[in-house]
Structure formats: C-alpha cells, structure tokens
Amino acid sequence: MSNAVDPTGELSPEQLEQAAKLKKQLSNQFWRLNNLYTIRDKEGQAITFKMNGPQRDLYLKQWYMNVILKARQLGFTTFIDLLILDTCLWNPNIKAGIIAHHKDDANAIYEEKVIFPFKNMSSIHRSLHTATTDRAGEIVFSNGSSIRVSTSFRSGTLQILHVSELGKIAAKYPEKAKEIRTGAFEAVGTGQKIFVESTAEGREGEFYDMAMKAKKAKDAGSTLSKLDFRFHFYPWHENPQYVLDTAGVLFTMDDQRYFKELELRNIYLSAEQCAWWIKKHETLGEEMYREHPSYPEEAFKASVEGSYYGTIITKIRRMGRIGKVPYERGYPVNTSWDLGISDTMTIWFFQQVARERRVIDYMEGSGEGLSEYIRMLHEKEYTYGTHYLPHDANVRELGTGVKRVDTARELGLNPIVVVPRPKNNDQLHDQIDQTRNFIEGSWFDEEKCDTGIIALENYRKEWNDKLGCFNKQPLHNWASHPADGLRTGAVGFLVGHNHRAQGMMPEETSDF
DSSP states (O other), rough: OOTTTTTTSSSOHHHHHHHHHHHHHTTTTTHHHTOEEEEEEESEEEEEEOHHHHHHHHHHHHOSSEEEEEOOTTHHHHHHHHHHHHHHHHSSTTTEEOOOSSSSHHHHHHHIIHEEEHTHHHHHHTTTEEEEEETTEEEEESOOOOOEEOOOOOOOOOEEEEEOHHHHHHHOOHHHHIIIIIIIGGGGGEEEEEEEOOOOOOHHHHHHHHHHHHHHHTTTTTOOOSSEEEEEEGGGGTTOOOOOOTTTOOHHHHHHHHHHHHHHHTTOOHHHHHHHHHHHHHHHHHHHHSSSSHHHHHHSOOOOOTTTSSSHHHHHTTTTTOOOOOOOOOOOOEEEEEESSEEEEEEEEEETTEOOOOOEEEEEEOOOOOHHHHHHHHHSSOOOOEEEEGGGOOEEEETOOHHHHHHHTTOOOEEEEEOOOOHHHHHHHHHHHHHHHHTTTTEEETTHHHHHHHHHHOBBBEETTTTTTEEEEEESSSTTHHHHHHHHHHHHHHHHHHHHHHOOOOOOOOOO
C-alpha cells in the first residue's frame, strides 16, 4: 500500500523520496554511465555497461585534451563513445564528432557504440530523449545535440571529439593524420574535450609525436594548459582477466629475462600473469609488444605493420643485443653508406670482433659535400677497414666529370667496395633478406645508433589504399636512407665474407 497514489493526485512521501533519489542519480554522470546504457560484450550478449578499472581511471583523470596509449581489449572506444552519447543526451546543443580508422570502422562504431546503447535505454529514460534525425553516420537529438561518426572532419565546430586508432591512421595515411591534427583538432574550441586513443604503430607519426610530448610533460610534472594533452597509459597487466593457470606453461630463459627487466621498471607480475603473457606471446609473436605493451616505450618499439626489419629488431632487442656496444680497439671499423649529396647522407659503423658483429655507431646529415663527411670520419678515433658504398658512387659529378668513388679515394677513403644496385624487385628483396640476416647476427649500440635503429623499425612496404594491401616495393620516406645505408654494408660485407671463407677476396674496385 506504500506505493499507492494519493487520490488527491499528490505523491506520497515515499514516492517523493524515490523521485528525489532518481533525480539526484540522473544528475550524476558517473551513475548514469554505470546504470543506463546497454552494450554488447565480447560474446555478443547485451549487458548493462559498467566501467572497468582503466575506464574508471580515465574518467576520473580526464583532461581537456587526452591522448591514450593502450593495450588491446580494455574497452576505451566503447567507454569514450558512451561518454559522448551521455554528454549529448543530457546537455543541449553539444556537437560531437568521432573519427574512425576507415569507413567500415566508422559504420561499426556508429551502429554499435552510439545507436545500439541509445535505442536500448529503458523506456522511461528513452522518453526523456528523442532523436529528430538518424541517418548514416549522424544522429541529432531533440535537445539540439548531435553525434557524427566519420573518417575525417573538415569543417564545423565541435565541443567534443574522439579519434580512434590514430596510430594506425598515421602509419598508413600520414597526410590524413596531419589533416586531423590541423583540421579536426582546430574545430574543437579551447576548454572543450578531445580524446585520442590508439595502440602504438612505430616510433614516428602524429600519434607517436603527440603521445611522447604528453608523456615528457607528465614525467616532468609540468602544469598543463587547456591546450596541452594529458598522457594516459594503460598496460595489459592492469586487466585482472589477463591471468592463466601456470600448469603446462613453459617459462623459457628469454621469458624469465623479460620478466626480470620488467621488475627493474617496478612492474611485478604474478605467476598467473606471466603464464598469460607467455601463451599470448606464442600466438602474437613480436606483435605482442604493440598489442599488449607492459610499459609505454615498449609499445612504440614494436614493429610497425608492413615493416621489413621491425620483427628482427624486436627479436634482437629481447635477446639483449641492443644495448651498450663499445668500440673494440685492434679491430677495424667498416662503414656502410647511402650517398645523398643533396639529400640525407647516412653512414653506419660496424666491427667484426671474433664471432661477434658489432654495429657501434651511426651518422647522418644533409646539405654537405662528400669531403665534409669523410673529414668527420677521420675525426673519429676509429681504425678503418672496408668502406661499402652504393652503386651511385660510380656517378660522375657534372662539374668535374670525376666519379664520387675516385674523389673518396683521393680523400683517404680506402679500401672501397661499391655494391651493385638491384636490377629488379626480386633482387631488391634478396638484398633485404641479406640485410635481415646481417641484423639478426649483430649487436647494436642503442645510444649511438638510436636514430638509425628507429629508421630500421619504420622502413616498410608502401601501402596501396585502393587495393587495401601493401605493395611489393618499399615506401620511400625518411626511413629509406638509413635502411638503404645498412643494406649497402650488409650485402657487401656478407658477400665479401663468403668469398673470404672460400679463399677468395672481392675486388676492391668501383666495378664490384
């Protein structure tokens, strides 16, 4: 009888109390987000959304500008888009935008992350909100707020923007990523909200630059303005579901070395977490570090999609072959070049010390003549062995008619081996395979070779947007010159090494 309506039409005290409680709850966004919305779980079942730990952390720590480096399957796309939906439903005249990786992702986000939760609200709550427009990729509510999901935004003004997987966008469509930064970000007024979330995709591009700048500010404890991005990182081990019974799981020496390295970073895992990581790594291989990073730097050191050398670099890093590699006196230092007189000039320095091949140094520059780089070589303390130059060392200079290789010899660069240019794609890929073998059998000095290593990680195949796949030829970008420079030495050294092993020596001439 306590819920009976008073015949005078007035609410009972209990009903007034319940109404006041509901009004208070509905005025609280945190409560709304954890009680009002229905989503589909990983099995496709409709469930009431409840924030998990990382989502709750992001909600409580959100800033005006947010960049989120994440592990897979933590639900940030779902959470951010529900936050946008809730903001639009309960606030008038909010214009929100969501940018997806490509058209199929945009359609899926619109249907699953926006329309499904909206249409599956309870009838009493749906009665408070209606949609006046629901067309492909855009919904407009009766309070004047709207959400549009697309692959880009070129015009208009937004109060809240979500960019999903900017790392992948930047890797395959760098111009599009730049347009997002210069266009979509500028559409959001100062003091409004931007969320950029992604897994990592190599150490270059808009997402990498944005995340690293924000991370440096966070590490320095800098005070952020409304136009500064706040860095958020969510590793795999913050997900309590990522555990596995240790029975039958083999812990190798490499695995144990990896977990010890994590402890040096104050990351302590349970045996069950370690078991989950090992079995997941067996499936994903080197992609594990990108999909389920343990710490931020690891995410960006993982190989990028389509990379020629990224997997090998990740492998030797895990083996401890990238670290401090000193110059060993008494052993000659070989150099490996990519000639770029008006472009980037790159030079690698490596030694063969007994059975160990050590890449001890790297140098690059532009806008200088060949004589300047040879002068810088002579200034180093190294005793040199063979200098491996690419095919264009045989090019004659227009002004003098003298070959570059002859100029190099006159300047004291001896002996020189000129490595032939691959005649077709098959020969190019044979040389790339030789370079893989060279890298896999080498140790790299992490500090002196850092710029070159980053380039090797990012040297990749060219993406064909029309076909939706990678072309056979490499992408010509900033990473090409360092990669070509190492390929010169790898091919020349391995061929010469094989000749010496057979009692023959390669010709040290420009016609090699």
